[in-house]
Amino acid sequence: MDIATLQAYGYFVLTVGLTVILYAYIYHLYKNRKDADGHDYEEYSNIALNDDIVDTPVNAVSKTEDK
């Protein structure tokens, strides 16, 4: 196989692979609804809505620091 054919196969595999990953990610988001920290993804909209410096973070960096 010459380099151009290899490139073409590589390109095809990459495209299909990335498409599968993207759809798997969509499936994951809608199936689990929550991230690894147990927060519903939709809660993160509040990061913008409650963004005063005195507001409580949605997901604080360290819970022990903010007691």
Added chain:
Amino acid sequence: MENRPLEYDYTVAKMFMLATIVLGIVGMLIGVILAFELAFPSINTILGEGLAEYTNFSRLRPLHTDAVIFGFTLSGIFATWYYVGQRVLKVSMAESGFLMFIGKLHFVLYVIGVAAVVVSLFAGVTTSKEYAEFEWPIDIAIVVVWVLFGMSIFGLIGIRREKSLYISVWYYIATFLGIAMLYLFNNMEVPTMLVSAPDGSAIGGAWYHSVSMYAGTNDALVQWWYGHNAVAFGFTVPIVAMIYYFLPKESGQAIYSYKLSLLSFWGLMFVYLWAGGHHLLYSTVPDWMQTMGSIFSVILILPSWGSAINMLLTMKGEWQQVAASPLIKFMVLGSTFYMFSTLEGPIQAIKSVNAIAHFTDWIVGHVHDGVLGWVGFMIMAALYHMAPRVFKREIYSKSLMAAQFWIQTLGVVFYFTSMWIAGITQGMMWRAHDEFGNLAYSFIDTVTVLHPYYAIRGVGGLLYLTGFLMFAYNIYKTMTAGRKVEESELASASPMGA
């Protein structure tokens, strides 16, 4: 006033707000001059033959594009980053002397870079690569400015209190990484003083002059991979970052679907990088690559509309706010123009349509409904939202803002409708031939026919510039004469004077 232990520090944001307004005026003014030069060629030499070198279309054109892209838009991106970044990460720049220093250095070096660009382009020093006209010393300076921007982003993220990065931060990070990659690869160049002729003798030339490391079709491919993704990571990604913050915040509505924002993000990242080939349809580029560019351009509708529809649905049940607030109007119309422009682009990227559209004014029209209706509206809306919060004063005049909105909307409509008609007329006339294949029209025939549309485009641009000057005046009066407001008035909808 309540006792607050810590405040966000908007010093650097304010500096970049000023730069946004100044460079916006400069870039748009030059754009209007160029539009009228096309309609009335005598303006090319309006200051006399002696100064024609500095006033002709070809000298001014890169100054217009670079001033609005790398001046107005980039400053707007930086200004909003130094505002939004602190707020969604819940950390103040006042907490880190180092980040404050980096931020100020970022601004100072940026201004020096802008000055170098203005002087060199006016002097006619250019690499002749579209949107990458700067010679190598300026390129290196820009890389330094960009690294400082990256240090600000990741530095602020490093000291954050909010663990999860808000969707806008994802988009700002993508802007940083995307532009860094594009800029480095497209600007690979060799100073001519280091190049020798085939016989070994030095070519010489000015010390600052360079030639691209790529040649021919390769150069075209890298150039349009860069050019189209500059639109992606300069005009789309960071502006989406802005609307994901400013529209929910101003309207007080949570994003319609945060999950949709995440998958639109990855969709956009995945698809955009492959679409640049559509600039090279019917060229020497391999056919499969042209087809790929077309296909990915059409797929690009999905993630683009994913974000735009998400924003429009965020206003679900709250449409009275669109009627009541000119600030929300700017953002909703911006989002609508984003949808419009991201549908128009893929249509133009289809090969058979491109056969008519390529090299015509329709392309210019497409760019401008995107940048005037989407980028410009969103950046102005962002600055309007920021102004009361950074100056602690209400927006000087709501009615002035509303008048500006309608004047500029009319300007955008004049601009893109005239360019549609001009572009399609042009494309059809270029292709028309008789039964023996002789061209039906000469080039000057098209120029004659297009003249009225060029004049209308100039008027459209002038209206937009007028609106921008109203915006600048409104922000200036907000800063100096607006009623002082308390923090409690700034939770969502921006306070506005009559």
